[in-house]
Each structure stands twice: as C-alpha cells, then as structure tokens.
Amino acid sequence: MTTITRNSLAQAAQEGTGIAHLSPGQAWAAHRLAMPPERLEKPLAPHIAALLENVERVAARKFFASTDRDDTESIIRVAHDEAQPMFLRAPILQTLRQGMVECLPDLTPSGVNDKGEPVYRLAKIAAALDVPEEELLARAEAMGLKDKLSTTPHVHPLH
Template sequence: MIITRESLTQAANSGQPLDHLTAGQTWAAHTLCVPPERLQKPLASHIAALLDSVERKARREFFGGIERGDTDAMVARAYDEQHPPFLRLPILETLREGMNEHFPELKPAGYNDQGQPVYALADIAQALDTSEDELLEHAEQRGMLDQLRKTPAPHRVH
C-alpha cells in the first residue's frame, strides 16, 4: 500500500493504524506533517524514533496525573478533543458499547454539533430508576452542573 496525505489524514482522524504504522505513529506523522514518501516501508530508524517519541508524549499527557480507578477523569479526557483520536476513540467506543449493553432502551434525544449522542435527563433518570433531582445533585457534587447548563441544545432526533 502506498501511503498518501489523504489516507494519512483519514487514519489519523479516525484513530486507526495505516499499513505498517501503528495508530499512534499515524497520528504523530499527521500531526508533524511528515511527507508520505518518508513513511513508506521500511520506515527509517530516525523517523520511527521521532514518531514514537511524539506518541509517547501524547500518551503521557493523556494518562498523566490520573489516579488508578479515577474513571471520571478518564472519561473527561476521552471527551476532550485536545487529545489524539487514537487515545480517545477506543474509550468512547467502550462507553457506547456499555450504554448499549446495560441500557438498551435508552436512546439519544438528539446529537450535538460533533455528532455525539445527547440524552435527556428524564430518560437517564428513568433508566437508572432515580429522580432528575438526584441526578442534578450528583452532578453538582461532581462539579458538572455548570457543564450541564452550558451544553447547547442538541439537534433533535425525528
């Protein structure tokens, strides 16, 4: 396979590997604007070292400072688009799978500007067999209430 600028961009934005490049190397090459002809197999050792270094830095920034078991921080990082797709998207996919498995009846009320599903608080409360007030109280305790209030109205599902 011949790597092109378009295939590199597409793979980097979707968090996927490309030919002989790992997903992290693909993202690093795209971020650094490495010319595609420099990425052909066999990869030069100095290019491989550069890409691996940039990938390790991204991993340190993504995972750094998060305590073991701090799922809230990890989920927040997964939704933070400043981090690379190859790190964020697998976590988001796992969250989607979990929602579908454990709450199959819960359907999005709409989608945000990035195309991510948005759920109605009343529907979440019903799925969890709790009240909206209790969910709001929980959000306030976690410092998420302002985020809920600032979230723009979703694009409705018809």
C-alpha cells in the same frame, strides 16, 4: 492499500485510526509533526519509526498522568477531553459506549450529532438511571463535562 496524504493523515489522527501501515499512534504522531507523506512510505526508515514511537510514548505518558487510573470519573473526564489525542481516547470512549448498551439496553439515542455520535436526551438518561435530571447536571458540572451537554445541540433525529 491506502495512500497516505496530508488530508488522510489528518483524518486518521482526528478519528484515532491507523492508515495504511501506520498504527493509530503513529498516524497521530506523524500528523502532529507535520511529516511529509513521502517520509512515511513502507517500510518506515528506522529513524522515522523511532521518532514516531517517541512522540507517541510522550503523548501517552502525558495522557495517563492527567488521570487517576483508580478514579472512574477521572478516566471519563480525560476520555472526553478533546485536547487529548483521539488514538488514546477512542478505546475508552468505545468501552463507555459498550457499557451504556449493556447496562442500559432500553436507552436509545434520540439522534446523532454532526460527527455521527449518538445523542441522548437528559430526561431519558435520568429515567433510565432513576435519578433526578438536576443530579445528573450537577455531576456533569463537577466532572468538568457540562460543556458536553447542550440545550440546543445540532442533532439529527434518528428515524
């Protein structure tokens, strides 16, 4: 069983994962509240479980209020918003990654960034989608994602 420490709780919150007996949302809420690890022992005290559930629910409400569920671009934008909790963003990001693999099987990452996330060359994406690079740049800017594009990323090439 994983021991809950301040560092492991921070890492779980950052990665959007659970830790020990805590769900991803509970780990994020506990980290957000700076709860001492000894308060998170199993079983959770009912008042601690209720507090974590409430904080998680408020975060989810804010997250989903910040997007239009019927607008794909809005969902993509909020999924890439690092100000949002990762436990809410992670499932959407995973679905987007799976979609890229399924829809563009020949598109392969050029490398990975410092976080281990795949990095793609804009030229390769444009070619795979058969659209000009300028159009992709304009769409990224319109969606508020231009800051996710980098001309000098810290990319580690794949072998």
